[in-house]
Amino acid sequence: MAEIAIVLTITILASILIAALLLYLGSSSGRSHLKGAQGGLRDAGAAAGNNQSDIQKYLQDALSEQLANLTDSSRYLNKITTAVSDVFSKELERKVSQSAQEISGKYEAIIREKSRNEEIALKKYQTVSTAKKETEAVIRSIAEGLVVVDAQGNVVMMNPAAEKLLGVTQKEKSGRPLTEGVKDEQLVSLIRPQPGESKGREIELASPQDETKKVLRASSAVIENEDGYTVGMVSVLSDITKQKELDALKSSFVANVSHELRTPLVAMDKSISLILNKDAGPLTETQEQFLSVAQRNLKRLGNLINDLLDLSKLEAGKIEIRREPLSIEIIITESVEALTGWVRAKSIGVVKNIKSGLPRVDADPGRIIQVLNNLIGNAIKFTPHNGVITIDAGLSRDGKRVEVSVKDMGEGIAKEDLPKIFDKFYQAGSERVTADISGTGIGLSIAKEIVELHGGDIWVESEKGRGAKFSFTLPVY
Amino acid sequence: MEKSGIKVLVVDDEDDYRQLMVFWLQSKGYNALPASSGEAAVELVKEENPDIIFMDLRMPVMDGPKTIARIREFNADVPIIIISAYLDDSKIREATIAPGIAGVFYKGKDFSQSLILLESALRTHKRLKK
Numbered sequence: 115m116a117e118i119a120i121v122l123t124i125t126i127l128a129s130i131l132i133a134a135l136l137l138y139l140g141s142s143s144g145r146s147h148l149k150g151a152q153g154g155l156r157d158a159g160a161a162a163g164n165n166q167s168d169i170q171k172y173l174q175d176a177l178s179e180q181l182a183n184l185t186d187s188s189r190y191l192n193k194i195t196t197a198v199s200d201v202f203s204k205e206l207e208r209k210v211s212q213s214a215q216e217i218s219g220k221y222e223a224i225i226r227e228k229s230r231n232e233e234i235a236l237k238k239y240q241t242v243s244t245a246k247k248e249t250e251a252v253i254r255s256i257a258e259g260l261v262v263v264d265a266q267g268n269v270v271m272m273n274p275a276a277e278k279l280l281g282v283t284q285k286e287k288s289g290r291p292l293t294e295g296v297k298d299e300q301l302v303s304l305i306r307p308q309p310g311e312s313k314g315r316e317i318e319l320a321s322p323q324d325e326t327k328k329v330l331r332a333s334s335a336v337i338e339n340e341d342g343y344t345v346g347m348v349s350v351l352s353d354i355t356k357q358k359e360l361d362a363l364k365s366s367f368v369a370n371v372s373h374e375l376r377t378p379l380v381a382m383d384k385s386i387s388l389i390l391n392k393d394a395g396p397l398t399e400t401q402e403q404f405l406s407v408a409q410r411n412l413k414r415l416g417n418l419i420n421d422l423l424d425l426s427k428l429e430a431g432k433i434e435i436r437r438e439p440l441s442i443e444i445i446i447t448e449s450v451e452a453l454t455g456w457v458r459a460k461s462i463g464v465v466k467n468i469k470s471g472l473p474r475v476d477a478d479p480g481r482i483i484q485v486l487n488n489l490i491g492n493a494i495k496f497t498p499h500n501g502v503i504t505i506d507a508g509l510s511r512d513g514k515r516v517e518v519s520v521k522d523m524g525e526g527i528a529k530e531d532l533p534k535i536f537d538k539f540y541q542a543g544s545e546r547v548t549a550d551i552s553g554t555g556i557g558l559s560i561a562k563e564i565v566e567l568h569g570g571d572i573w574v575e576s577e578k579g580r581g582a583k584f585s586f587t588l589p590v591y
Numbered sequence: 592m593e594k595s596g597i598k599v600l601v602v603d604d605e606d607d608y609r610q611l612m613v614f615w616l617q618s619k620g621y622n623a624l625p626a627s628s629g630e631a632a633v634e635l636v637k638e639e640n641p642d643i644i645f646m647d648l649r650m651p652v653m654d655g656p657k658t659i660a661r662i663r664e665f666n667a668d669v670p671i672i673i674i675s676a677y678l679d680d681s682k683i684r685e686a687t688i689a690p691g692i693a694g695v696f697y698k699g700k701d702f703s704q705s706l707i708l709l710e711s712a713l714r715t716h717k718r719l720k721k
Contacts, residue, residue, distance in 0.1 A: 372676075376676050376698070376699065377676055377698075380698045380699055381605070381607035381608050383699075384608065384612075384615075384702065385607075385611060387702065388611065388614065388615055388702075393614075393615060
């Protein structure tokens with residue numbers, strides 16, 4: 115009995131030892147290969163799935179051998195061996211199938227991930243290609259011509275509208291300069307924009323199809339790459355032929371209206387003058403008084419018409435600015451002198467702060483006097499009796515402009531009215547307009563147009579109850 | 592020379608203005624004659640031989656410059672003062688290039704200013720004749 119007890123003890127110990135060993139090896143086999151147990155067990159992980167009985171047999175043999183070495187008794191040998199190897203193989207089977215499951219799980223995850231990425235990429239591609247198609251459709255269908263040229267000036271793309279406007283096709287022009295093949299007589303003129311004007315240049319084309327001229331406006335923008343190098347230019351062409359015709363019609367209309375409106379006014383004014391001057395006989399005092407009212411209002415109507423015509427001419431670009439080097443001091447003095455009568459009538463003081471040694475400005479004297487008369491006239495209008503008007507003139511910070519400002523002592527302009535003050539027919543707060551103030555409401559619009567035509571700016575600063583200050587700049591000669 | 596002896600021809604298709612100007616000139620003592628068209632003006636220059644002419648620029652059929660050209664065909668020296676409804680009329684430049692133009696009178700201005708032009712034109716003309 116003692117023999118059996120020893121053999122059993124040894125067997126149990128050995129099996130625990132081996133089981134522990136296998137357990138350790140099994141856990142590493144999940145990652146890679148199950149390395150040999152007992153020297154002979156190799157690549158069990160891979161082999162296990164296919165050939166478990168072989169391994170079992172091999173293990174049984176190996177164990178029998180080992181146990182035979184440990185004990186003389188071979189009576190229980192086979193029984194013990196079988197029991198131990200059963201434990202082994204079950205454990206192994208469990209481990210291997212666990213590993214296989216883990217591996218296949220991971221593999222599945224990878225596949226899923228990959229296909230999901232592919233799906234995302236496909237969706238992104240579809241989005242991008244839809245966006246591209248949309249952009250192309252937009253470019254194709256816009257009414258304005260669009261031409262893109264590279265840095266060498268060769269056409270990269272043009273839309274159908276541009277083809278139609280220029281009378282060429284993208285196929286003909288692709289990779290070639292835009293102006294190539296355009297005959298000189300077709301390109302009638304190329305008007306460069308005036309400084310400070312952002313309208314783009316105007317191109318007059320004699321259309322190849324019909325003999326009527328075409329006027330195109332090209333607004334171009336340089337295309338820069340990320341490094342700031344010019345890589346090309348994109349131009350938007352719009353057909354402004356109709357607009358030009360309308361402009362011409364408008365200006366001839368303006369000239370006609372000018373004549374038609376002034377003619378009756380002049381006749382009325384002259385008739386009244388003849389009576390008032392008693393060229394047509396004596397007048398009673400009352401008759402004289404009423405005729406004076408009629409004449410004053412006629413003058414007002416005449417001024418309104420003149421202002422309107424002036425503005426419409428300015429807007430149509432029909433007014434020529436005759437620039438010359440001007441002393442702003444002389445211009446201010448002239449303007450103040452012209453308004454002396456009115457200034458005296460209201461006992462208003464005029465303070466002039468003109469910086470000495472100011473450079474001359476590059477401007478049209480008649481037009482600048484018109485601007486100043488308007489600003490100073492407004493200041494007189496809104497400054498109460500015995501008030502003061504201040505006129506300042508100095509150099510701008512960059513030294514490139516002369517800045518002139520006219521400050522009054524009037525009611526000032528409410529904040530909400532400030533942006534609208536240069537609009538046509540706008541008179542800030544009707545309470546500003548008293549009986550003697552007869553403004554047409556377009557004087558400031560005219561002043562703005564004139565200053566901007568000179569390349570200057572005009573603006574107003576004011577607070578309710580603290581007067582208003584109108585300023586403008588003119589370029590130094 | 593007595594004012595009443597000075598013949599002033601006023602050429603304007605616009606009835607009201609022409610009548611007013613003629614009335615005013617007459618009230619100032621001049622012998623003013625009206626002409627309502629270029630054609631009528633040419634005839635009157637031939638018949639009446641005026642001392643000076645006020646000539647409107649914009650008239651139908653025969654406008655100011657054309658009428659002036661016709662008058663110059665047979666009368667080289669009668670001084671002519673252009674009358675215009677507006678200062679920036681493009682026809683003013685066209686008309687003033689012609690010889691014998693003594694000035695431009697803007698219709699909106701006071702009649703008394705036309706008198707200054709008229710008198711100085713007559714003086715200049717008299718000096719030139721001597």
